[in-house]
Amino acid sequence: MRRLLWLVPLVGLPTAVTAQSSEFGTRGLGLPGRALSVRALGTSGSFALFDSTSSANPASIGAVPALTATFTLLQNFRSSQAPGQSVTGRDTRFPQIGVFGPVGRRPFTVGLTYSTYTDRDFSVATTSDLLLRGVPVTSYDTLTSRGGLNDLRLATAYRGLAGWQFGIGFHIITGSARTDLRRSFSDSGFTPVHQRAEISYVGFGLSGGVIHAIGDHLGIALAARTDGTARVDRDSTRVNRIGLPNTWGAALRWTPSSRLSLAAEGSYRTWSEADAALVAGGGTGAQSTKGFSLGGVYVTDARRPSRRPIRFGVHYAQLPFPLVAGDRPSELGLALGSGIHFTDSRSHRDVASLDLSLEHVWRREAAGYREQAWLLALGVSVRP
C-alpha cells in the first residue's frame, strides 16, 4: 500500500530563495577554499606558492624573518543566477589564520595555519506542488547547511644555501556541516517536518614543497600535497569514506626590475578521488580541477617596497563539484590589492601590516548557473 505521493509535481514552480557563500558550494564537499593570504589574493593567487603567510606551500614559511601572526577577513558580495531566477547576497568568512616564526637562530621556521578547506554554508528554499492524498498541496522546503571542512596545518621549512627552501606540512582536515531541513505545507492538516543531521569529517594530509631562487630575478616553487581519505560520520555513525585530492602546484616568479615582480602559477587537484563516494552518497560527483593564475606586484616606492605596492592578477580555476552531473563549473577572477607596513621608528623593524584586496569573480556552469561576486579581503599581520 505504500505509495510515493509526490511523484508528479503538479506545477513546476520557479522557486528558490536563499543560499550561501556560493551556489556552487551546495554540492559535494562545498566550495573549495583558497587558503591564501590577502597579499596572495591581491595577485589572484599567482604568488601563493612563494607567499609565506599562505598555506599553499610549506616551503614558503622559510622566508618568515620573525614571529608573525596573520588574520584574514573576507567579505563576499555576490549575485547568483540559476535557470529562471537570480538573487543577491553577502556573507563574511575568516578563511586564513596563521602563526609563523623561525626556530631560534637555526635555519628552520615553523608555522601553524588554519584555513578553509571547503565551505558548506548554504540555505536553499524551494516550493513545490505535491499531490497528497489526492489533493494539491504546496510544500515549502528550506534546506540549510552550516559549516564545512577546515585545514589545520603544522609546517616546518628549512632555509638552505643558494636560495633553496624546503618545507613539509602535516594537515588535519576536520569540520562538520550542521544540516537542517524544514518543511511545511499549505494544508495545515499536514504537520511541519523538521529533520536535522550533523555530518562531520576527519582526515589527514601531508604536503611538501620547495622554492628556489635562480639569481636575483627568477624563482621557482613546487608543491605537492596528499590528503588521503576523510571519514564521514552522520550523527556519530560512520556513513562514508571519501577520497580527498592530491595536489600539485608549480609557480614561476620573475622580477624584471626592482619595481616589478610577475608570477605565474598552475595547479592540479585530483578531486575525482571523491567522485565514487559522492555519487554513492547521492551526489553529482566530483572532477579533478586545474587552476592557473597570473599576477604581479608593482612597487610604487623603490626605497620602501612595502609601502603601498600595487598587486594585480587574474586567475582561472575549475570547480570540482558540479551542480548538474557531468557539467564543468569554473571561475574566473580579476584581483587588485595593496597594503601598508608599519615600522618601529627605533628598530626600523616591520611590526605590522595591513593588506587589502578586491577581487571580482565570475563563476559559471553550462546548465545556466552564473554567479558574480566581489570579494573584499582585509589581512592583518602582526610581528610582536
Next chain:
Amino acid sequence: MRAGFRLGLGALLLGAVACQEHLAAPGECPGVCPGGRSAVYDTVLTAAAGQDSTFGPVALGQPGYVAPGAGSSLRVSSGLDGRQERAIVRFIGLPDSVLVNDTLRPYTIDSVALSVTVLGRDPAASGLSLELYRLPAPGSVDSTTSFAAVEGALTPGNLLATLPIADTASTAGLRVVFTGATLAAIQIPPADSGVLALAYRLAPGPVTGVRLGSASSASPPSFITYITTPVVDTALQHQVLPRIVAFSSFVSPTPQLADAATLTSGGAPSARALVRFTLPPFIRDSSTIIRATLELTPLQPVNGLPGDTVAIDLRALLSDLGAKSPRLASSTSQILLHYLTVGESDTLRIDVTSLVTLWQPPNKLPAALFLALQPEGSSFTQAVFGSTRMGAAPRLRLTYVLPYPFETP
C-alpha cells in the same frame, strides 16, 4: 601615515559591513538541492487482526467503565431507540432538629423546593413534560433498584409534580416548590428517617429522551427545605436545609450490552474499544509522520438523542494492559474528540496525528488507541464500528516522510 590611515579606515568599513550577512542565492532543484528532494509517502495500515477489542458490558452482569448514574447525566427516555429509562435520585436524610446557638432545636417546614436540570433534549420534540415521583422505601434506593420496582412506584399517588419543559430551551432548570397545603405531599414519614428518593419519567408524549444533571454534574438535582426555628433572634429563625444527592442513577428494563465482535463505545454501563496497529519499524523509528487518519466504519447509523452533543474520545495508552490500560491524558492535546451526529453512517475519518507520533521515539507508547464516548455513561449513544472480526476493520492512513537524504560526503 596618510596611507595607513586610509587603510585603517577601509578596514573599519570592512569590519562594519562584515557584521551583516544576507545569505542569498537561487535555490533551483535539483541543481542546488544536495541530497535531492524529501519524498512523502502514504500507507494504510489495517488494525492488527484479532487485536481490536471491546471491553465493558459485553455480557450480562459485566460492569462497564462508567455505571449508569456515575456519569455526568441521567437518562430518561420514552421509547428512544426502543428503550424506556427512568432516573432515580436519593438525597441524604433530613435531620429532625437543627443546631442553633449551640442547641439542637426542632423546626417547622415553611416550604420545600425540588429542582432538576435538563442537560440535553431533542430540539425537535415538543410538548415535553417531566414527571416527578416520590419513591417508597427511599432508604433502599441504590444500584440494585430495578426498573420494575421503580416503574411500580410511579403511581398517581406518588406523583409530586409534572414539570413542563419549554420547547425553546435546549437546557432548562426545572423547579417545583411545595408550600402551604401542598407541603403534605412532600412530607417525609418518620419511618423514612428523613430520606427522600425521587424518580423522573417523561410524561406520555413523543418518543424521545432527555438527559438530566446527575450527582456528579455541575447541575445536580436539589432538595432544599426552608424552615423556621423557635428562637428569639429573628435573624436565626429562618434557615435553609439543602440536601445533596446521595445516590443517582437510571434504570431500564433492558440492559445495554456491547457486541464483543464489534468495536463499541458508549452506552451505559459504558463500553470502550481498543484498537491496536502494527507499525512497521522503519516508520516507527525513522519517519516523520505528518498526518495520521483513523478510519472507522459504523456498522449502524449513530443512535442516540438527536441534537445531543456526543463525541468519540481517542487517547493513546501509557501501557497496553488490555481493558485496564491506563490512558494518556496529561494534556488536552492528547485527548482527541470527534463529534458525532446522530444518524450519520459515513466512515469516520479522525485526525490522530498527535497520538500516533507518540508511538515513535522518544515516547514509544504502544501502537494502540482507546476509543470511549463522551459524555461517558451518560449519553444515549452507543457507537458501533466494524472490527477485524466483523464489518470493515479500522484503518490507519499514514502520510510520512523518511529521513532526508542529506548528501553525506
